[in-house]
Each structure stands twice: as structure tokens, then as C-alpha cells.
Amino acid sequence: MHFKRIAHVCLHVTDLQRSLAYYGRLGFTEVFHFTRKGRDFGRYLQVADQCFLELFEEPGRGPVVNNGIVHFCLETDNLQALMAFLDAQGVSYTAPKLGGDFTWQIWLEDPDGNKFEVHAYTDRSMQQHGGTMEADW
DSSP states (O other), rough: OOOOOOOEEEEEESOOHHHHHHHHTTTTTEEEEEETTTEEEEEEEETTTTTTEEEOOOOTSOOOOOOSSSOOEOOOHHHHHHHHHHHHHHHOOOEEEOOOOOOEEEEEEOTOOEEEEEEOTTOOOHHOOOOOOOOOO
């Protein structure tokens, strides 16, 4: 294979400091800063080993509009422990759901309305075994 993984996802945010506070509560850590014309403009955040989120401030951007990329998804080994961590951080999320792919999932939404999924594989997860899934959305 020519590619190893998705290296990062980039989001436009309306208030960089507010977004840094939110993603900081999730445990993301700052790797480096971006400036534009000498002004603080963005951050590169580490999510996990070799997994990053890039944020660029666009104050007048308006509401989130889906132009093809619908969401990003993070993987966890222990969804229950993650939910306990999120509860302690005051971060809201949806109720856990076993998807049609036999993978547990929860959904979060950042301050700008960017929705993202966190999932935990099971021993039946189609990501590991293949198959066909009938979409229920």
C-alpha cells in the first residue's frame, strides 16, 4: 500500500481559543502554532500516535456546511472509560449505539458544530471482518 493512515483532519473554527479549550478537554495536545501576518491563526493538535487535528481560525465563516466530508472518526479501545472521562470533563456526547457494522459508537459536536464520531471495535466489527451492511440512516 502507498498510504499508511490519514495524517490529519483540518477544521475551520470561528474562535480558536474556544476550540483549543474544547479539544484540550478531550486531551488533544498542541504540537505547533500557525501565524498569518504575525497573528495567531491556527494549531496542530495531536490526538493520538501519528493522528492529528489541524485548526484554522476563520471568524466570519458562518455555520458548518457539509461539502462532501461528513465527519471524522476517532477510535478508542475502551468506550466506557472514555465516556467516564468525557463526563468528568463536562463534554456532552450521544448515547452509545451499536452500529449496523457491529462497532460501538458515540458522537460529539465541537463549539462550531463540527460533528465527529468515536468508535470502539467489537469482535464482530465489519471493519475487521468485511461483509455488507444495510445503512439505517
